[in-house]
Amino acid sequence: MKTLQLKGAIKKLLLLCLALFIAAAAWLYLNEESTRRLKQEAEIRTMDVIGKAAAKRLGGENAGVTHGSAVELIKRPIEIRGVTDNIHYATGVGNTVMITTGDGVVVFDTGLVIQSASQLRLLKETVSSGPVRYIILSHSHADHIGGTRFWAEENTQIVAHTQFEEEQRYLSELEPYQYGRNRILFPWMPSWEERPALKIMRYGGIQPTRTVDSWEVYSFDLGDTEFQVIGAPGAEGADNVVMWLPQQKVLIVGDFFGPQFPQFPNIFTMRGEKVRKPVEYIKSLNMLIELEPEVIIPGHLDPTVGAAQIRAGMERIRDAVQFVHDETIAGMNAGKSVEELMLEIQLPPHLELAQNHGRVDWAVRSIWDYYMGWFRFESTTELYPVPAREVYADLAATAGSESLLALSRNYLSRGEPVKALHIVEVVTASEPRNKTALSQRKEALQILLQRANEGTRNDYEIYWLKNQLDRTNHMKLEVFPGGNE
Numbered sequence: 137m138k139t140l141q142l143k144g145a146i147k148k149l150l151l152l153c154l155a156l157f158i159a160a161a162a163w164l165y166l167n168e169e170s171t172r173r174l175k176q177e178a179e180i181r182t183m184d185v186i187g188k189a190a191a192k193r194l195g196g197e198n199a200g201v202t203h204g205s206a207v208e209l210i211k212r213p214i215e216i217r218g219v220t221d222n223i224h225y226a227t228g229v230g231n232t233v234m235i236t237t238g239d240g241v242v243v244f245d246t247g248l249v250i251q252s253a254s255q256l257r258l259l260k261e262t263v264s265s266g267p268v269r270y271i272i273l274s275h276s277h278a279d280h281i282g283g284t285r286f287w288a289e290e291n292t293q294i295v296a297h298t299q300f301e302e303e304q305r306y307l308s309e310l311e312p313y314q315y316g317r318n319r320i321l322f323p324w325m326p327s328w329e330e331r332p333a334l335k336i337m338r339y340g341g342i343q344p345t346r347t348v349d350s351w352e353v354y355s356f357d358l359g360d361t362e363f364q365v366i367g368a369p370g371a372e373g374a375d376n377v378v379m380w381l382p383q384q385k386v387l388i389v390g391d392f393f394g395p396q397f398p399q400f401p402n403i404f405t406m407r408g409e410k411v412r413k414p415v416e417y418i419k420s421l422n423m424l425i426e427l428e429p430e431v432i433i434p435g436h437l438d439p440t441v442g443a444a445q446i447r448a449g450m451e452r453i454r455d456a457v458q459f460v461h462d463e464t465i466a467g468m469n470a471g472k473s474v475e476e477l478m479l480e481i482q483l484p485p486h487l488e489l490a491q492n493h494g495r496v497d498w499a500v501r502s503i504w505d506y507y508m509g510w511f512r513f514e515s516t517t518e519l520y521p522v523p524a525r526e527v528y529a530d531l532a533a534t535a536g537s538e539s540l541l542a543l544s545r546n547y548l549s550r551g552e553p554v555k556a557l558h559i560v561e562v563v564t565a566s567e568p569r570n571k572t573a574l575s576q577r578k579e580a581l582q583i584l585l586q587r588a589n590e591g592t593r594n595d596y597e598i599y600w601l602k603n604q605l606d607r608t609n610h611m612k613l614e615v616f617p618g619g620n621e
């Protein structure tokens with residue numbers, strides 16, 4: 137009898153312990169989760185304030201519609217646009233797309249960090265404040281992943297390419313160097329020293345919970361909507377994924393096509409990045425053509441609608457890239473130099489595409505480098521860390537800067553500004569503020585800028601030339617205050 141009572145007491149005690157343990161675990165869990173949420177809300181509020189201050193400083197908050205160059209994108213107002221009943225996006229430098237379902241939302245890309253809080257607030261207020269089940273990251277670039285930490289909830293799946301973390305690693309490690317290059321092309325960026333150094337704004341540190349390999353299709357259903365995330369490398373980096381909504385024939389592409397559709401892709405980016413692979417790009421494109429999309433939602437600017445137009449555009453891009461690739465290979469095998477091929481290879485009329493983002497001649501050079509690396513077999517000097525510019529000052533002293541500048545003047549009048557720039561560089565190696573040399577440099581840059589504006593209108597070439605012109609003007613003002621010549 138006593139033993140039975142004792143056993144009963146132990147049982148009760150054990151049950152009580154178990155109940156207490158469950159209660160403690162639940163309390164700890166809920167407390168941790170609510171602390172996390174409070175912290176996240178505070179971070180979003182902080183980011184909102186920083187973002188608004190940045191927009192004010194740039195004077196871009198209400199700057200109206202733009203034609204899409206990277207500098208102009210910062211002026212694009214942040215607002216919500218609808219594509220279908222269940223697909224909306226917040227505009228900005230990079231779009232953040234929200235797909236609503238009966239069982240929560242899917243977010244595709246999370247924008248630039250300084251704009252992400254505004255995008256999040258607007259989407260949650262006007263589209264849906266439902267649970268965020270999935271965040272899909274098209275690739276690791278800063279203008280596509282900035283708000284991920286603000287969007288992610290306790291059980292959100294973060295889906296990205298298997299190469300995402302590796303791309304994020306090298307971009308993080310090289311950030312101080314790349315930041316300076318980016319700033320030349322995107323002058324609205326604050327200087328490295330002046331940038332807000334808050335931890336929540338720092339690039340990187342995102343760990344996907346599900347990765348998708350190249351050309352793998354990861355399918356999931358949410359509510360009554362089918363989703364497919366497809367690994368589509370070769371565009372802006374090795375870690376591109378796109379998302380396909382088969383029921384609606386909508387393809388959400390990040391930067392797979394660049395900011396406009398159709399245009400020649402950025403196989404080389406002037407900002408500097410690992411070489412991009414045209415053959416992978418073609419393989420990815422073929423996969424996307426087979427889907428027969430009716431709507432394309434890009435990472436920048438607005439959607440393209442119309443199955444026939446989209447198919448024709450995608451086929452043209454594919455054939456243009458294939459053409460440039462094959463012509464480069466043929467030229468290399470025929471013993472032609474990279475410069476000869478940059479001049480010779482041009483898209484035939486039936487493959488004509490805008491080159492304001494990616495340029496054919498730079499793609500040729502990039503394909504060459506991708507296959508052969510940096511040693512061109514043209515000169516022994518390529519093998520040693522002694523560039524031609526190291527002898528420029530001695531060369532100028534030997535030849536005399538006056539006769540050199542007469543030569544460059546000659547080049548300028550013959551319409552050969554790049555040759556003139558070579559000579560000017562020889563002179564400025566020993567006389568960096570030579571008035572005639574700087575004036576000729578300015579003239580050469582202006583000719584190139586005019587040609588760029590009348591020709592391909594390549595955004596990056598134009599930013600670069602304008603930056604170089606500014607620098608030249610600035611140098612002259614230092615030496616010759618009050619005068620432009």
Ligand SMILES: [Zn+2]
Nearest residue numbers: 277279391435
């Ligand atoms: Zn982008």
